[in-house]
Amino acid sequence: MGAQRRVLDTGRRYPRTARVNAVLREVLAEEIERRSDADERLRLLTVTAVDTTVDLRHATVFLASLPSGSAEALADCRVELQRAISRQVRLKRTPQLAFAEDPAVRQGATVEGILRALRSGQAPLGSAGQDPAAEGPVDG
Template sequence: MGEPRRPDRVAEAIREEVATFLAEGAKDPRIRAFVTVTAVDVTRDLRHATVFVSLMGDEADKKKTVEGLASVATHLRSKLGKSLRLRSAPEIHFRADESVARASRIESLLAQIRDEREQQEPTAPGDATGDAGPSTD
């Protein structure tokens, strides 16, 4: 029964190793954008790992960074095999995770709506707030 959880444990270990590698040992000059490992998805047979990364920077830097990450994937695979002591290390595939950028965009839109509503609110006391409603004496 422990088998379904093993890919999850391996995915978490891979996430930690990849984050450490990118923070300390990535030597590819194309990796220019700020990279954060957000998640790792590992197939049940542990042969493939999709690493989701959040990239901060302009579009050109993001594109170059994705190319750089793809080029270090084989080196990273051998490093993972040694550090995690797996019989065969999974193939590493990097994917841009747009969820952080999407959440930031949604947050800014909500803030903009809030600001617009505050500017349109009536300033007279009791208008549309229900504070000075009719008395029930």
């Protein structure tokens, strides 16, 4: 009976929202790529993640970059993207989409810049343009 319980509890390690997020990311990436042929503002957009609320009513789509023209194009085709989700994914409700730039991409670029500066022998600059070593110890 203990083995059966472990099999039934596997859903807790990988919750339903995580599975829905992965499926929505795939569907939206394909749909945006398909629509980029007709609308140049949608070219070079990369869907990095989707984060849905627990009730699956709202979903935030994170993109690697979000230029203003692309944001307008996504706002214009938001309803069509939701319609594509409702056709391809079986859900009780189709989530309302919102689009945002992925902060992890920007943070990764900052870390990469610091590493490049360290490799080249230059002192990396902090976010305020100061030497991070001059700021003193950091309490963690």
